[in-house]
Amino acid sequence: MKCGYISIVGRPNVGKSTLLNKIVNMDISIVSDVFGTTLNSIKGIYTDLDSQLIFIDTPGVSKAMNKLGKKTNSFVYDSLDICDVILFLVDSSVYFGKTDKFILNKIKQENKPCFLILTKIDKIKDKSLLFKKIDELKKEYEFNEIIPISSINNSNIDDLIKTIKKYLPQRDKIYEEDDITDISMRFIASEIVRLSVLENTYDELPHHVMCKTIYYKESDNKLNISVDIIVDRDNLKALVIGKSGSNIKKIGIDSRERLEKFLNKHVNLETHVRCQKNWQNNEMFLREEFDNEN
Ligand SMILES: Nc1nc2c(ncn2[C@@H]2O[C@H](COP(=O)(O)OP(=O)(O)OP(=O)(O)O)[C@@H](O)[C@H]2O)c(=O)[nH]1
Ligand SMILES: [Mg+2]
Incomplete structure (x- = not known):
């Protein structure tokens, strides 16, 4: 079967935890409007007949001002190290900024399959703006895939899962079929x-x-x-x-x-x-x- 680790990274508030919860269909990672809600790395396990996808939700990357910031950023970098596929989440409704670029630079060093995931597309009423954004971001890196999603409207989530499978190695499953997370x-x-x-x-x-x-x-x-x-x-x-x-x-x-x-x-x-x-x-x-x- 296809099995592997998928790291979900991005700046705070882009919708990483919401996506994880949507995929495993359970609220295992807390979600709020407050920037920097997630402080740990949290695994969400999706298993079907021919695959096991182990997603790692990570804290939003921030400029590490204290030991806590260094710790939360280290969860992000560790997940980039161990994963087979990187999902780089960018909020489609806001400006692509310095922090996004900083994270992308870290991703570039990994040399692993990386998908650009444009989140919250339900907020974009004029879809031509979304295409314009995709064109702009294509210049930043040669992403293996570009997938716009909305976790709230369930747009393109099934597609995302299907596409990830193509990039995973053949490997026995790591967790039991009914395991959903590694956290207690x-x-x-x-x-x-x-x-x-x-x-x-x-x-x-x-x-x-x-x-x-x-x-x-x-x-x-x-x-x-x-x-x-x-x-x-x-x-x-x-x-x-x-x-x-x-x-x-x-x-x-x-x-x-x-x-x-x-x-x-x-x-x-x-x-x-x-x-x-x-x-x-x-x-x-x-x-x-x-x-x-x-
Ligand atoms: N409209 C809309 N809002 C979304 C979507 N996904 C997430 N949100 C909202 O965006 C906010 C942040 O979501 P989170 O999932 O907590 O974001 P995060 O990237 O995990 O944030 P940190 O843990 O702080 O790094 C919440 O208010 C969510 O409800 C989406 O697809 N559409
Ligand atoms: Mg979060």
Whole structure:
């Protein structure tokens, strides 16, 4: 069968995680409008009769200002190293900028099959603009394929999968047929809480918050879980908690509802907000957070 790794890379907010979720038909990677939502590399496994495609969602590449940025960028570069095919995602509705060019330069060094994926084409009403964009980007690199997609409208996703298969080696499958991801439910739960925090703090702390599952016990019909919300400054604790606890209450309700929908079972969720000063530059914290399974 055809089997291999496909790296999904691009600048923040281009729709990498949305595409991954669409392909595996499950919300395993959190999605939001906040730039830099994804902080880890997350595998999504697509298996059919004659192939297994292992997609790697990666953090949006950014100018690495701190150890966290270096860590998240390293996930991108590692995925470029191990993959068989690169999907370079570019948002068709915005200007092709410096960061896109920076990523493309990294891709060029790999010398691997690379597809240019123009995302969010549902936003482009005048299709001639899309063709113009394709013509412009063709000059940047000799892409093996150029595929415009919309994950929201499900446009060209099946085509994308079919085309990727042509570039994969003949190899036995690596994961079981019904495996969808390599990440644990403990991790997904902490990410669901982080998403609720991002959505309820009005873009104020995308890179200031991390969540960690401290306790996780699942039985047939119930999940008992405790998640720490970790901020990098004392004054942000108050922001997350809100006036008389109103914000943290909302975050708790949102997260619980999402977890219950995801797991289809009753959830008891406890959250605690704590401060770990400047965790983005704390080597030990980052190692614990990223290198051990969450
Ligand atoms: N209209 C439209 N919006 C999309 C599409 N795909 C993603 N989005 C939106 O774009 C925003 C960012 O999507 P993500 O999937 O989180 O983007 P990302 O590239 O993973 O972002 P980072 O993790 O921050 O690097 C979200 O608001 C999505 O709903 C699409 O096909 N069409
Ligand atoms: Mg993402």
